[in-house]
Amino acid sequence: MSKGNKIDNAAEKAKGKVKEATGRAVGNERLEAEGRADQAKGDLKQAGEHVKDAFKR
Template sequence: MSGTDRLSNAAEDAKGKVKEGTGKATDNEQLEAEGKTDQGKAAAKDKVEDGKDAVAEKYNDATDRNQD
């Protein structure tokens, strides 16, 4: 997975945490829920990317692409 994807997911997670915290501080349940949703989406994207990485690693191992 590219570093860009990891950064994008981390940014979305951070944005969600800020939204959730702001929602709690202002007693805004909708904003709090949006923050939790953003965090959940970021976590799901990370899991998908982890799966892609695992498949790529298995493929590279099977085809000896990691050896010099």
């Protein structure tokens, strides 16, 4: 996995955590759900990169 992709995926997950926490704090369920979705998207991208790395070896 390239460093750029690692950083992008970590940023996606961090953005999701912030959204989720903000949504929870203000009682906005939609924002909270968006945050969870962003985190899942970051995890999925990271998993895809791991698969690519496995095939490169």
